Each structure stands twice: as C-alpha cells, then as structure tokens.
Amino acid sequence: MTAFDDLMAFQRDTQALGQIAGRLGWDQETMMPRESASQRGEEMAAIEGVLHARRSDPRVGDWLEQIEADDDVAAAQLREIRRSYERAGKVPADLSRRIAQVTSQAQGKWAAARSDEDVASFLPVLEEVVALKREEGQALAGDGDVYDAMVEDYEPGTTGAQIAAIFDAMRPRLVDLRAAVLEMPTPAGLSGTFDESKQMQLTRRLARTFGYDMAHGRVDKAVHPFSSGSGDDVRITTRTSETDPFNCFYSTIHEVGHGAYEQNIDKSFLLTPLGRGVSMGVHESQSRIYENQLGRSRAFTGWLFEQMQEAFGDVGVADADAFYGAVNRVHNGYIRTEADEVQYNLHIMLRFDLERALMAGDLAVGDLEAAWNDRFDSDFGYGVDRPSNGCLQDVHWSVGLFGYFPTYSLGNVYAGCLYQALRTAVPDLDAELAVGETSGATEWLRENLQQHGSLYEPRSIITRASGMEPGPEPLLDYLETKFGALYGL
C-alpha cells in the first residue's frame, strides 16, 4: 500500500459515512415515524461528529504532504481532499458546534414566525445566525472577502463579484421580457382534479423516461422534493396536489436531473471525492435543463399532453398548444419556488444582493424586512402583502445557507449554455422529445458532463461541455425566443 492508497481507503470510508448521513436525511423526510425526530437529531449529531473528526484528521494532512499525484484523476482527488481538509482546519470546532445548535433552533423559530406572520420574533435568532456565519466566513476568508468564502462552499472558483457581473447583465433583459409578457393575456391553466396515485404512476414513468435508473434509486413523496445520495443509491422525492399535477411532474423531472447526474458519474469514482456532482450550480444546471429546456419544451409537452389525457381523461385544455401555454404560464406572484422561467432569476437577484449586504455588514438584520419589501416593489411592481410572502418565505437563511441562493441562477445560466450546445449536437432533439424520447439529450449530458463527477472544476466542466465560457446570453436568448413566440411578442 502506498500513502495514496492509504489516503484513498480512508476517504472511501469517509464518503461511505457521508452517504449514510444522507440516507438518514432521506429517511427523516420520507419514512421516519412522526415522533422520532428528537432521537434522530442525536443520531445525526453523532455521525456528523464522526465525519468532522475524519475530515480534519491530522493523518490526512500528513498524507497530503507526502503525496505527489501521478495523473490528472489523482490530482483532482487530492484537490478535493485538500479543499475539504483545509476548510475543516480553518473553522474552530467550537464555532461549528455553535452554528449547528443555533441554526437548529433558528429553523424552528423561522417556521413559527412564518406561520404567525411575525418577523420580529425571528430577528433575534437570525441576528445570532448572521453573526456566527460572519465569524465563520472571516475564519474561512482570512484576508479575503467573507461572502466569497461562503460561495466557495457551494460553487468553488466563483466569486461574488463574478456573480454580480452576470446578474447585472441579465437583469435589464429579464425586466423587459417580464414586462412585455405580463402585458399579454395569461393562458388558462388546467382544471379538474387529478387522482394522486395516478400522478405517482405517471411521475415514475416520467422519471424513467428521463433516464433515472430505478434499480439504483426510488421515487417517494415528501413535503419538499429533493434528491439524496451518490453512486449506486440515489433517491428522489416529489409531492402531489390533487388540483396541480404539474407540481408533481415537474418536481420529479427537476429531481431526476439531480439524481441522474449522481447516477451517471463514472463508476470508478464511486465512494471517492470525485464521485459526486461538482457544485450546486452545476447540479442545478442539470435539474433545470431537464425540467425547463427539455421538460417544458413545446415538443415534450405535446407528448406529455397525450400521456395525461390517457391517465386522467379530459385535463381542461383544448389542445397541445393550449397545454404548452398552461405549462408555461407567466403571472404575478410572491413565491420564488412557484416562479416561472421568466421571473425566477429576479427572485434570486433580490436575495443575492440582500445576503451579500448582510455578510458585508452593510445591512442590519433589523432593516432586512424593509429592504426586502422595497426591492420587491421596485422589481415586481407591487408590494409584499405579508411576511410569509416576503422575507420569511425561504428556509435558507435560518439554517445559515448564505452564498447558496446565487447557485440557483448560476444553474440556469449554465443550463442555457449547455442547451445551446446540445441543440447543435442533437439536431433531431425536438422530433425525439415529441415522442417522449429523451435519450439523445440525456446521453449527451452524461457523456459531456455528468460522467465526470468532480473531476473538473465547475466553470471548467461547463466550458468543456458547452464549448463556451459560461455567460447569461444563451439563457436570455432562449427565454426571449421561447416566451416571445408563446406570448406573440
């Protein structure tokens, strides 16, 4: 055994334990008995303690000092191991523990404040979270920028300034597109009720249609859809609503994008640091391109319309064109997770600017609600009616996820680049999607992006796969073309 073999054997167990922690998270949202949460909290804390000790184990530092990489794969493994080891060494264990404790309380207080529409009751604990996360960010950043250090956790190699430049370029065209679309009549939605067990049957079929491998995964219901796990055991969840079957189907297609990315990684990377999606933004590029560019296309919705008629009978719209309109309705609303393709990124930009100001110390927690409401009014043209539709709508800040929001829009930007390249690589794409055949697209994504796991850094894999430096133009062109045609602009 060489030192490299020893290090990789150690990492393999660490990855396996990380996979176990993920499996417990899945269980908690899908299977766990309703009064087992407190014991589960202790179980999660125990395995997180084991993981933290392994990530900062001094033997890893010794190995990293001794080892020279023989090839590109080994170099990439060492890069990922070094990143994790150095991060673990920068944050004092006591600070990590306090963050875990405070965010666990804050999540409960956020949920209560949201249902009571009571921002004031949430602010004291949010103040604590912000202070602790700034302390962590300073420990991570050293002489650098605090917010950049936080983004680095989710999107390595991308800075706040780079994101701001992308967003500045997107915003005027999105604002114009939104205004033009909203002046036109809104297409009708579906009507009727849709049996929930039939929704689950069709949703499992959709998962398979998009290449999700049921022999290495499963689809269950959960309150919030998510994908969980890596390698040979990647599970997704969706939800059902009797009156809104699109919620179920597009949640599934979105999560299949995440899940198929994990399932399609080169098996030689299994249970190694390269055997996972490389960043949140690249992950989101997969879920978004599956959900939007493929799943909400005119071609694919034509096929879906037939499947829904077969499953449910009349769905309340006359033909495939009306169905396509119903899938892609643009209308006013407050909630990010319910936003359409045109408006979604405006929600993210709002959060990005506010959380960056919070971390820089330029915005006080006490001024957050007013800042949110002012910005919303100026971006969307109408006021926030209540906190649960405003600054209390998302869980992220309560659990300390600062630097996470912009990766959603980066994912959309990356998806735009990938889709432009995909259209050239698969000229028959629309004809395939029109008969429910996605393998031309999903195979291209597997071959050019997914199989590499974390071998290449985020921006680099997007450039390799799409043949271009990541930028917002392809996404904006796609949105203007699609919604221009749909709304007759």
Next chain:
Amino acid sequence: MTAFDDLMAFQRDTQALGQIAGRLGWDQETMMPRESASQRGEEMAAIEGVLHARRSDPRVGDWLEQIEADDDVAAAQLREIRRSYERAGKVPADLSRRIAQVTSQAQGKWAAARSDEDVASFLPVLEEVVALKREEGQALAGDGDVYDAMVEDYEPGTTGAQIAAIFDAMRPRLVDLRAAVLEMPTPAGLSGTFDESKQMQLTRRLARTFGYDMAHGRVDKAVHPFSSGSGDDVRITTRTSETDPFNCFYSTIHEVGHGAYEQNIDKSFLLTPLGRGVSMGVHESQSRIYENQLGRSRAFTGWLFEQMQEAFGDVGVADADAFYGAVNRVHNGYIRTEADEVQYNLHIMLRFDLERALMAGDLAVGDLEAAWNDRFDSDFGYGVDRPSNGCLQDVHWSVGLFGYFPTYSLGNVYAGCLYQALRTAVPDLDAELAVGETSGATEWLRENLQQHGSLYEPRSIITRASGMEPGPEPLLDYLETKFGALYGL
C-alpha cells in the same frame, strides 16, 4: 463534567451510531433499490469500523478504572459498558475482520447450496466459519468453555450446561405430547384467497391492538419479518401470502412483542447501554408470549375470527372453535420456522446439540449432514427428504451465529413462566382477550419486565417478573393443557 458524565456522553454517541447501523439494516430489507447492495456493503463496513473502534477505545478502559458507581442504575450501565469493552479487547481486530469477510461469502454460498440442494458445495466455507468461530470462542473463553463464551454474547449469565439441563427436562414430555397429538385427526386449515392489502390493513390494526406505538414505529413488508431499532424509533416488518393470512398476522404479533419491548423501555435509558432489551432469550419471551400465549389463545382467536370475517367474508371454517383449531394445527414438517408450539422446541434441541458438538470439536463439519438426518429421524420419526428441509434450512451457521439457537427455546421457557404469573395477576385475561383488549397483559409485561431494559440481568428479570426461577415446567404444563383440550387427549 465528571468522568462518569464523559463516559456516558461517549456511550450515547456510540449507541446513536449503533442505532444508525440498525436503521441501514432495516432500509436494506425494505426500501433499498435492488442493485445498491454492494455500495451498502461498504457503508455498513464503514460504520461497523467506527463502532468497533469506539467499543475498544482505550479511553473507555481509563474511565472504567476511575469510576465507582453511585447507585444501581449507574452500576448496571457500567456492567454493560464493561462487558462490551472487555469483549472487544479479547478478540483481535484481524480475526473479527476475517470472520466478517468469510461469513459474508458464506451466506451467499449457503443460499446457493440451499437452492441447489448441494450440501457438499457449502461444506468448505462452513469449515472455515467453524474454525474461525472456534478461534474467536477460545479468545473469548480464555480457560473457560468455548460454547459458553458464545452463548454469553446472546444470553449473558447462562451456560451451555444450564441450557442442556433445561432441554433434558423438556424433551420427554414434548416427545410424548407430540406423539399423542399426531395420533388424533388434524383440524382443517383456512381455505380461500385473502387480499394482501387487506391483510396489511388488518395487520396494522393488530399491531396497535397489541400496544405497538405507530408514532414511534412503522410496519412494512420484508422477505423475513424482523424488528429493528431501540428507543423512539422501532420498526417492524411482516410478510403476506395470498393463501396464508396467519403467516402475516402472527409474524406481526411476534414482531410487535419484540418492538413493544424496545418501545416500552424507560425513556431515561434512551441511547444508553440500558436502553435495549437485555438478551435474545428475554426478547424472544416477549415475542412468543404475544404471539402464542396471547395471540393463539382461544379467547383472542375468537375475536380475530370476527375481524377476519369482517375483512374477508367467509374464511373457510365454520365457527370460532374450528378457527382456533386452524390457528393451532399440529402436523408433520421439516422446517423450524413453520413449526407449531408443540414441535418447535424439538427443532431447537437438535440444533443446540449439533452446534455444541461442532464447537467442542466432537463433530466434524463433514459429518454434519448425517448427524442432522439421524437425529431428525429419531426425534420426528421420518427421514429428511432433501438438504433444504434439513441441515441447509437455516441461515444462522453460515453467518457464524453459534450459541444463538437455544435462545429461541429459552424465550419459550421464559414466556411460560411469565404467562403463569400473568394469569394470576390479570384474572380477567380471557374476557379481555375475547374482545380484542390486550392492555391488561401488555401493561403487566411493560410494568414488570419491559420498562427495565437491560437494568437487570436476563435470569434475574424473569425471576423478578414471574416470581420464580426460570424452568420449563410452566411452559410444559401450558402446552399439555392447551393441546390436550384442543385435541381431546
């Protein structure tokens, strides 16, 4: 923090990690995608490695040297911690690893041999397992008896000689009872087919009827029924067969006995060494008394007959007496897990004598099949027709579980003692069971036995609860009375 507090905090994390390993086992049998087994094997190995390191951590030895117990509960905690620590220190890590590797292969070879009816293909690996387990037994036993050291893992404080004495006292009366019963006509079984989703509905109702707490547990299907977990998250499984609903219902009631024992342990013991059932025999006493003395009683089966008629309509027997006969049919068969109350313990005695001889070196692995077949013929009066009905029927030896089999019969013996005491303590038991009310019985078991977890040693808790030294007479009296009446002896 005192040294005792430190030790208990360390133990709490160890128990939580053990609970996680159990949860993975549950997932593997109920939810895991069908091709995720190999990755799961690595995950299990990783967490078992963490658990082994914690159980043999030198800090535990230091703490145990420093600490004096202040009270009985602390003394019992230290007793359990010391037992686990000393055991971990006696078996070389390399031997444990080899046993894990060989038994993992052996289980696959056993399954293949059983389906091919090919004993010879299984013997080489069984030879290895027996040699390694004898080596482990010698390491555990020191100057003592190897088999006793193995029983100690499952039934602390009981020796092979004590078990042999109990079995010697039981055997003649069981042989006589069996012979007398089999001379009488066999009652008819149920006939018809029974919808499996209705079976699951009724089985969940039965679980609740026997006091299983669904807010801290759940019931799923699995190939082999089992109970998994401790404290606030205890899950059970059952199985369904369209033609044999008793398999589902009595598997459930049996597993509820195990599960309710774990659920009913004093909450102050949660995630401590006392917060688990104290031994396999005591555990089995709970599953057996729920399943047999309560669940297969004339009183309870009268109520169950009504529930089954409501759920399924005609079940193929005329009245509650005939139904009682169908539940308690005694007939010839080869398979231990399908055996009735009269014959079950004869199956165990056969295995006990053979495995004890294997561990003592008095029986060669190559002679096992012949020894099994001779003994079966002499005990049951007919020959084994094929290996899957003989020495290949049980998984236990392939996975190294020597010393485990006798705890099944000890459980029956303990259940006999408890039932005698319970009849006196709850004089209206039959009237309660006749209306599907089990709480008189289950509350008595909770109060007198289950709540104590591992506070008292196995024989001691049976004596405390039943008021008698454990012995086979109450069980034999119960069996002779029940089957004497049922078969008109």
